[in-house]
Amino acid sequence: xxxxxxxxxxxxxxxxxxxxxxxxxxxxxxxxxxxxxxxxxxxxxxxxxxxxxxxxxxxxxxxxxxxxxxxxxxxxxxxxxxxxxxxxxxxxxxxxxxxxxxxxxxxxxxxxxxxxxxxxxxxxxxxxxxxxxxxxx
Numbered sequence: 419x420x421x422x423x424x425x426x427x428x429x430x431x432x433x434x435x436x437x438x439x440x441x442x443x444x445x446x447x448x449x450x451x452x453x454x455x456x457x458x459x460x461x462x463x464x465x466x467x468x469x470x471x472x473x474x475x476x477x478x479x480x481x482x483x484x485x486x487x488x489x490x491x492x493x494x495x496x497x498x499x500x501x502x503x504x505x506x507x508x509x510x511x512x513x514x515x516x517x518x519x520x521x522x523x524x525x526x527x528x529x530x531x532x533x534x535x536x537x538x539x540x541x542x543x544x545x546x547x548x549x550x551x552x553x554x555x
Contacts, residue, residue, distance in 0.1 A: 429481025432524030506542030516529040
């Protein structure tokens with residue numbers, strides 16, 4: 419069975435659904451290790467919106483707080499990791515370099531045009547990661 423799971427989150431409702439599903443699965447896997455990953459986008463928007471480094475760190479922690487609460491309520495151990503870079507490639511690189519058994523990610527449910535123009539983190543992860551992937555709608 420799966421022993422090492424990576425849950426990618428961005429604090430969205432879609433990511434929270436993925437967290438709920440991960441909690442459900444983890445309850446039936448006593449030896450599982452959960453790694454919650456939040457990718458810090460190095461874009462100019464991130465810098466301009468959060469010129470104060472401490473403010474940016476607090477905002478990130480607030481975004482993942484609901485996810486952490488789900489694991490705490492279920493008494494499931496987890497580890498939070500912050501990565502830097504573009505979300506899709508950063509998640510793929512981290513998953514592949516750390517030998518995860520499965521990556522769980524939420525899907526925003528974009529239409530085909532939006533996905534074509536904007537890309538899809540879940541699609542990029544599913545295509546490039548070297549382990550099982552669960553996409554939660």
